[in-house]
Amino acid sequence: MGNQYLDTGWFMIVLTLVMVTLILFNISRAHGGKDLYIRRISGLNAIDEAVGRATEMGRPVLMVPGLSASVNAKTMQAINIFAYVTRVAARFANPIMVCCADATVLTVCQEVIRDVYQQEGLADQYDVDSVRFISDRQFAFAGGVAGLILREKAAATFFMGEFYAESLILAETANSVGAIQVASSTELTQTPFFIAACDYVLIGDEYYAASAFLTRQPVLVGSLIGQDWCKLVMIALILCGATLNSIQQRGMTKIEHKDGKWVDLPKERAVLAKDTFFSHLLKADPEKNIKLDPPREKLPPDQLPTGGPAGGDK
Amino acid sequence: MNLFLQVDPKTFWNAPHGSTELYVKLFAAFIIGIGVAVGLTFIPAQLRKWVVRFVTFGAGLFYVLFWIFPRPISRTPTDAPRGAIEGVSFWIADSQPVIMTLTNVIAGFMIGLGIYSLLRVHFAKIAKQQRDWAYSVVLVTSMFLMVVLGYGDFLQRQNPANFGLADEKNWGLINYGKDLLFDGLLQNMDAGMFSIVAFYIMSAAYRAFRARSTEATILLVTALIVMLSLMGVVEFMWSGVIDRISPNNGLVQSLKLSAISGWLKGTIQTPAIRGIDFGVGIGLLAMGLRLWLSLEKTGGEA
Numbered sequence: 001m002g003n004q005y006l007d008t009g010w011f012m013i014v015l016t017l018v019m020v021t022l023i024l025f026n027i028s029r030a031h032g033g034k035d036l037y038i039r040r041i042s043g044l045n046a047i048d049e050a051v052g053r054a055t056e057m058g059r060p061v062l063m064v065p066g067l068s069a070s071v072n073a074k075t076m077q078a079i080n081i082f083a084y085v086t087r088v089a090a091r092f093a094n095p096i097m098v099c100c101a102d103a104t105v106l107t108v109c110q111e112v113i114r115d116v117y118q119q120e121g122l123a124d125q126y127d128v129d130s131v132r133f134i135s136d137r138q139f140a141f142a143g144g145v146a147g148l149i150l151r152e153k154a155a156a157t158f159f160m161g162e163f164y165a166e167s168l169i170l171a172e173t174a175n176s177v178g179a180i181q182v183a184s185s186t187e188l189t190q191t192p193f194f195i196a197a198c199d200y201v202l203i204g205d206e207y208y209a210a211s212a213f214l215t216r217q218p219v220l221v222g223s224l225i226g227q228d229w230c231k232l233v234m235i236a237l238i239l240c241g242a243t244l245n246s247i248q249q250r251g252m253t254k255i256e257h258k259d260g261k262w263v264d265l266p267k268e269r270a271v272l273a274k275d276t277f278f279s280h281l282l283k284a285d286p287e288k289n290i291k292l293d294p295p296r297e298k299l300p301p302d303q304l305p306t307g308g309p310a311g312g313d314k
Numbered sequence: 315m316n317l318f319l320q321v322d323p324k325t326f327w328n329a330p331h332g333s334t335e336l337y338v339k340l341f342a343a344f345i346i347g348i349g350v351a352v353g354l355t356f357i358p359a360q361l362r363k364w365v366v367r368f369v370t371f372g373a374g375l376f377y378v379l380f381w382i383f384p385r386p387i388s389r390t391p392t393d394a395p396r397g398a399i400e401g402v403s404f405w406i407a408d409s410q411p412v413i414m415t416l417t418n419v420i421a422g423f424m425i426g427l428g429i430y431s432l433l434r435v436h437f438a439k440i441a442k443q444q445r446d447w448a449y450s451v452v453l454v455t456s457m458f459l460m461v462v463l464g465y466g467d468f469l470q471r472q473n474p475a476n477f478g479l480a481d482e483k484n485w486g487l488i489n490y491g492k493d494l495l496f497d498g499l500l501q502n503m504d505a506g507m508f509s510i511v512a513f514y515i516m517s518a519a520y521r522a523f524r525a526r527s528t529e530a531t532i533l534l535v536t537a538l539i540v541m542l543s544l545m546g547v548v549e550f551m552w553s554g555v556i557d558r559i560s561p562n563n564g565l566v567q568s569l570k571l572s573a574i575s576g577w578l579k580g581t582i583q584t585p586a587i588r589g590i591d592f593g594v595g596i597g598l599l600a601m602g603l604r605l606w607l608s609l610e611k612t613g614g615e616a
Contacts, residue, residue: 005384070417077601080610102424103428106424133427139508165508168514169511175521195522197521219604223603227596231593
């Protein structure tokens, strides 16, 4: 049994596999033509309105895919949303600006934005400098983007992805030029700042629902429904855990789990949190469930994993 | 001077520092890297998609294995695997830093593109003398100075013979220049930008905390209670009033600002954050799964 199983045993792995199965199952359902419902998300409905307003004002749309230090799932989601925004902007022939804090993100953004213009048959409208690298230093980036917002008077701004202390600098600067703002941060600590300063905010997993909502691709819609099923599983687990723990802790016990086995207590006592079913389910018992090697000093020399002073040369 | 210090020169991936073997390996890796990059450009467009899918799946599979396959416990550098399972476990654990380094290598290639993008935009602005082109001159000049002085200082400090540089008395022009630009200007300007956040919080809070709707009013009242509970004088005076009314009545005591604020944070805020956290985590899992299995079509049709 490995190092990563010491804390929660097999439970977390099994739970994760269940979730993966639920997501894949729903993706296959959606592929099979099943009509799946997604509720409206006001922040995403506002995208067309924001870009339309920018077109009317003749001012650019500005997008920031966060401060991620590399291309990861969070950044990819931001880029997916920006691809949709760019598509709408391209149809209105509205200029866009994408500000990146990482060179790898810049490269992916450039590719995606160029693809969008080509798909729309407007490759000649694509300006390679519309996607630009600002700085990989947090506040230099904030200063650079704030300067761009003020100079170019962006009419619509989209802040999506990983944001930290610079979130409010960007949002307030955009507010000062009257930009309509749609934002979402994967960092929960920054969400309140966006809520205070922006017009529309995607909270929590609405951010990951965005591409499904915007494109209605079966894979994405199915995945979103799968996520909802996963949440139902989590809710069921929480409810079962709370109910079972509450019931169990009202009772008394004569036995307890100690050193990998159940032992009789000298005297009956109240059931504690550590005696409950869910406590045993979520906390692996290394003595019972996990077969560990004895400490090195207790192993006979021929059973030591050491292969010699050079290591590995047995 | 040794710029290529290797921590553990025992495996194929390492070589003794300063040795010819290391330089040969670095050169070979560079040539292979360039070769792969050039080779990829010659792949037909239809096949390129499959190459990307294959690489994405392979890379993802490694991390899935890294996460699922039992990892060694209390392993020492001289341990050898005692069977197939331990062999795979050790191999995965040993390969992970190398795979991580590959990511850094790709990022290293990309930083050049970032600098190119930056210079392209600002040189064009300077050449055409567009609006605010003077700022571009400042940016390019600062960048050039920072690169020259930063690397100059770095190279000097890497040389063991220059250990005296720890003392400011032994600094030269390059060291003072780097210190002025980095510690004297950049760090302070960073701090200046950060400090602006305090004022932005005030202006954003002023707009957000207006009782325009039921939700906004709830937000306003909640924020007010939490803020007042953090103000020592107010909290002290209000607690005094409560204690005077009924020092022993639990119901009245729970009207203390600290009690209400604690209840709001513990019973309302924390579960809400946990709920959002679950949603974000599951969303991230689904997104990662779609990317790993190449189910995600970036920039898909609207």
